[in-house]
Amino acid sequence: MNNILGAKISTRRFDLLKAYLYIGTAIASSFWLVSFYIDSYYLRFLFTICVALCFASLYFLYRKPRIARLIFVIDYFITVIVCTPLIGKEGMFDIFYGFYFLLITLLYSFRKEKVHIITFFSLTTVAWIFLISWNYFGINIAEIDTENASTYFYPITFLGNFIFLSSTLISFAQKNERYTRIVNEKKNEALKILKLKNIFLNAINEEIREPLNSIIGLTHVLKDNNPRKDQEEYLKSLNSSGISLLELFTNVININTLESKKVSIKNRETNLNTLIENVIQIHKTACSQKNVNLIAKIDANFPTILIDHVRYQQILNNLVSNAVKFTNEGEIILEIKILRKNKNKIVFSTNVIDTGIGISKDKIDVIWQNFTQASNSTARLYGGSGLGLPIVKNIVRSMGSDIQLKSEPNKGSHFYFELTANIAKTSKLRIRNIAKVKKEEITVIQELANKKILVTDDNKINILVLKKILEKENAIIDEAYNGLEAVEATKAKKYDLIIMDLNMPVMSGEKAIANIRKLDKDIPIIIITASNSYDLEDFKNQNISYTIRKPFVPKELLQNIKKAIST
Incomplete structure (x- = not known):
């Protein structure tokens, strides 16, 4: 029975059915009254x-609209097919029959009810051929003469159709306006x-990074003060x-930034050897x-690029971090x-x-989704937020490529993508071979x-942490x-060097740097900030050595400080 009734009727099709029924009932009732007049x-x-x-269809309209639709369709077909021969050969207008029949298909969804539409289209074709043949051979009951048809039936039909079409268009226009x-x-x-x-998120960004900087920084300071084994x-x-909390929060901020607005790509001269x-x-x-x-590994003579x-x-960083997380032996x-x-x-x-x-083939599409890993057991065993790879995919796409x-399983993974870049005009070629990393220490510059x-x-x-590290x-x-x-x-x-935070009371770091540059143009300045809204490029006229995000790793901080003082 459900196959005959079809799928659930959408709001638009319900409104169309309602219009069909009201206009159809009005036309049929008018014809019924005329039939008494012409006896x-x-x-x-x-x-x-x-x-x-x-009226039966109207009864079911609000109760069971699919039954109402079926009754109306049957009624519609019977009326058009039976009424036509009554008009007589001179009053027939074959071209409109197909139009009238095809109106019924609008009550069905092409996506969900193709069978119904094909069925009605076939019935329409058969009915059309039948009526044209009937007209051609002049077989008719001629119950309605041309004069009555012209006086009563045609005006009522055309007026009804005009009201139906205009009201439907107005209704749809109003609905579209309301939906819009x-x-x-x-x-x-x-x-x-x-x-x-x-x-x-931007407001709590600094509020979270500041205490995290204190926690991570103080653990490094305490670790360097010869703790007992249990304390270590x-x-x-x-x-x-x-660090795990920092990575999670950073990834949440990153994925929010990537999804809420188009990623801004700022191409600058870059030496990939140094970056790697x-x-x-x-x-x-x-x-x-x-x-x-x-x-x-990087090919020899790789140029400086934009x-x-x-x-x-x-x-x-995200790809290597992902590899480190899921690799317990061997190499990356x-x-x-x-x-x-x-x-x-x-x-x-x-x-x-x-x-x-490694990852099984059926899970490859899953890992690119936010907060998703290959399986629940993977998340429990290896941890992580499931945001690193979606971030990678978003950025790679923003750079005009796609990651593959x-x-x-149990053999490993190979992530790869291609990029096209302009070669910097001031490019200096630098030969670089394989660098194996074990327990190396940072070279003291x-x-x-x-x-x-x-x-x-x-x-x-924060000042206490920096003092302990530097002292x-x-x-x-x-x-x-x-x-x-x-x-x-x-x-x-x-x-010899100034370390400057940016968001401070009385005078901000930005204004302080501008004033200091009036006093000394050459003193190295390193910015340490918890904000995501600053980049080294923002201070290109202030001769800033490095911009470091909080929380920082002491070894990296020391390395940058030594480089800044050396240059």
């Missing part, structure tokens, strides 16, 4: 049945919620938890702890290959290959002993708790 028994009998079926208004209201509401969410384990767990060295430095400790070799180095390094290879190159452009591939647990994955460093931050714990290197540390104090201190004393 036609046949018409009276026919339209009595027709009107009865129309509702959609726009919902869209504006969603945009407002999205804006509030972004404001909220506690500190390791505390540091690991802090930075990636290796970040992940070498984790690889060393798992006894996994981290290998970097690329968004921040986004590209974010891709590499980060490989950059030149595919094609001419004077101005280069096409190169980026490959991250590991010997980890080849993987086999310059000792910090007796170097005078001004640390500026409105958070006392261990025998540096001489002065403190400033806002931008104005930093400017006054610079006037009074010559420093």
Whole structure:
């Protein structure tokens, strides 16, 4: 029975059926009254049945609309087919029969009710041929003469059809206008919620990063003060938890940024050799702890290129971090290959290959979804938020490419993508071979002993962390708790380096840097900030050495400080 009745009727089709029924009932009732006037028994009998079926259909309209539709369709077909021969040969208009029959198909969904539409189309074709043949051979009952047809039946039919079509068009136009208004209201509401969410996340970004910086920084400080073995384990767990929380929060911020607006790609001159060295430095400790070799390969004579180095390094960090997480032995290879190159452009591939647990083919599509991993057991065993790879996919697409994955369970995974970049005009070629990473220490570029460093931050714990890290290197540390104090201190004393926070009371870091540059154009300045809204490019006219995000890793901070003082 359900097959005959068809699928559930949508709101639009229900309104169309309602219009059909009201107009059809009005026309049939008018014809029924006319049949009394012209004293036609046949018409009276026919339209009595027709009107009865129309009212039966109206009865079911709000109760069981699919039954109402079926009754109306049967009534409609019978009326058109039976009425036509009554008009007579001279009054027939064959071309409109197909139009009348095909109107019925509008009551059915092409996507869900193709069988019904095909059936009615076939019936329409047969009925049309039948009526044309009837007209051709002149077989008719001629119950309605041409004069009555012209006086009563044609005007009623045309008027009814005109009212039906115009009212339907007006109704649909009004509905479209209402739906458009509702959609726009919902869209504006969603945009407002999205804006509030972004404001909220940006607001708590610094509020979370500041205490995390204190937690992670103090664990490093305590670890360097010869703790007992049991204390060392506690500190390791505390540091690991802090880093995990930071990674989760950073990924949430990143995925929110990527999904809420189009990613802005800022191409700048980039030496991939240096960039890859930075990636290796970040992940070498984790690889060393798992006894996994981290290998970097880049083709010889790879030129300096124009690329968004921040986004590209974010891709590499997430891919390598993912590989480290799921690789317990063997090696991880980060490989950059030149595919094609001419004077101005280069096409190169980026490959991250590991010997980890791998992924089955049926799970490959799943891992690109937010907060999703290959399985629940994977999430329990290896942890992670399930956001790293979706972030990678979003950024790679924003850079005009798409990331691919080849993987086999228990054999490993191979992530790869291609990028096209312009070659920098000032490109300096640099030969780079394989770099194996084990338990290496950072090369000391310059000792910090007796170097005078001004640390500026409105958070006392952050200053404490920085002081402990730098005093261990025998540096001489002065403190400033806002931008104005930093400017006054610079006037009074010559420093080898200034560490500057940005969001501070009294005077912001930005204004302080501008004032300090009026006093000393060459003093190295390193910005340490919890904000995501700043980049080194924002301070290109202020000669800033480095911009470091909180929370920072002490070894990386020291490396950048030593580089800044050396240059």
